[in-house]
Amino acid sequence: MELEDVLEEYRYHCLAKGFTEKTMRNKRQELTQMKTYLMEKRAIRDIESVTVHDMRAYIRQKQIAGLQPQSIVAMIKLISAFFNWCVSEEYLIENPMNKVEKPKVPKKVLKGFTxxxxxxxxxxxxxxxxxxxxxxxxxxxxxxxxxxxxxxxxxxxxxxxxxxxxxxxxxxxxxxxxxxxxxxxxxxxxxxxxxxxxxxxxxxxxxxxxxxxxxxxxxxxxxxxxxxxxxxxxxxxxxxxxxxxxxxxxxxxxxxxxxxxxxxxxxxxxxxxxxxxxxxxxxxxxxxxxxxxxxxxxxxxxxxxxxx
Missing domain, CATH: 1.10.443.10 (Intergrase catalytic core)
Structure with a gap:
């Protein structure tokens, strides 16, 4: 199954689920970046060809670009949701994000209002x-x-x-x-x-x-x-x-x-x-x-x- 086709189907799935405009914008932006990386840097066209090694490489290039750990974790969660859907729709047997390590997020205590x-x-x-x-x-x-x-x-x-x-x-x-x-x-x-x-x-x-x-x-x-x-x-x-x-x-x-x-x-x-x-x-x-x-x-x- 072509990666582009699966992503398009997933987009309509999310719209049908009633996600907010902000959530849809975040999903569209991140998944588009992932698709571009997989197609241009890893020469991947089919969803079945995506491996844990490809996704680790994608996360690594985000870290090199300076993305903060908290943003990396949020991104991993969003991408994992897509691949979990692919598994539920039987486009994949296993989620390639399952073995991608999440960076540790430093705990920051918010100084709140009194x-x-x-x-x-x-x-x-x-x-x-x-x-x-x-x-x-x-x-x-x-x-x-x-x-x-x-x-x-x-x-x-x-x-x-x-x-x-x-x-x-x-x-x-x-x-x-x-x-x-x-x-x-x-x-x-x-x-x-x-x-x-x-x-x-x-x-x-x-x-x-x-x-x-x-x-x-x-x-x-x-x-x-x-x-x-x-x-x-x-x-x-x-x-x-x-x-x-x-x-x-x-x-x-x-x-x-x-x-x-x-x-x-x-x-x-x-x-x-x-x-x-x-x-x-x-x-x-x-x-x-x-x-x-x-x-x-x-x-x-x-x-x-x-x-x-």
Whole structure:
């Protein structure tokens, strides 16, 4: 079977599975590079001719080009998914990536936001106009609900209820997150200003957060809002991004003992609990100490009983 034909079939398979535009773009880019390498450097035209030696050589040339270990691991995962599909469709007997070694990824502890950082960022915006109110509500929702960038950008007005928000998450999987009273107070004022803004501009959109023109926020626009919040709050030495707010939500929820890791995994929309558990590695010693004390059997027993 020709390599090009199999790749084209796989592309339509992924489209039928409902992968996001970003995921499809990443798959298309990486698999196109792999195809070019196999055809031009290894003279391979048929999928059956691909061996573990070819794939090791491909990974090696990526490393020589300076690709970081974390990116190499992500690339291997993406390519492996393609070859696993080839095995399931009986185009191959075995996945040639099975014996390709993954590079070790250095563990980096993300220096996250503190509650004071987040409070300053939320309060750096006012209610004086629609954009200010929108930015305040957007930052507050990121911090209080742990949403992904794509989830908050695509959030529909009809899905923001009285106490819950219905999220259309990664892989088109729906889940529910909850609105705290503090966030609700901000959203009520935002919605009041938004309704007036929509009326004056004669806007008809189903998105909860809008641009000045009444359209959905772009990826760049969302990042600009967050960067502005970090700038106004004078946050330094930390990554100012949507994921850092998601990280903040996870770490605060775990460190305060408000939720177990299994429940948090569902709230965050993780398909694998191991992804959620990685947030535990970024908790500070102080947070871990406080968590240990609050969950201590003897401390909890001692609250209702005198211990000698």
């Amino acid at each position: 509650p004071e950082d987040v409070n300053k960022m939320i309060n750096s915006f006012t209610y004086k106009n629609y954009i200010e109110a929108r930015n305040k509500a957007l930052i507050a929702m990121l911090a209080d609900c742990g949403l992904r960038a794509m989830e908050i950008r695509g959030l529909l007005s009809k899905n923001v209820k009285e106490t819950t928000i219905l999220i259309n998450g990664k892989g088109n999987k729906e889940r529910t997150v909850f609105i705290s009273p503090v966030l609700k107070k901000i959203l009520i004022r935002y919605e009041r200003i938004k309704n007036q803004f929509i009326k004056e501009k004669n806007i008809n959109s189903d998105r909860y957060f809008l641009t000045y023109l009444g359209t959905e926020l772009s990826h760049v626009a969302l990042y600009n809002v967050i960067k502005e919040a970090g700038y106004r709050a004078d946050i330094e030495g930390k990554r100012i991004s949507p994921h850092t707010f998601r990280h903040f939500y996870a770490v605060q929820t775990l460190s305060e003992g408000q939720m177990d890791v299994y429940s948090l995994s569902r709230i965050l929309g993780h398909s694998d609990i191991a992804t959620t558990q990685r947030y535990l590695t970024s908790m500070t010693d102080t947070q871990l100490l406080e968590k240990a004390i609050s969950s201590s059997p003897l401390m909890n027993y001692g609250r209702g009983n005198a211990l000698m």
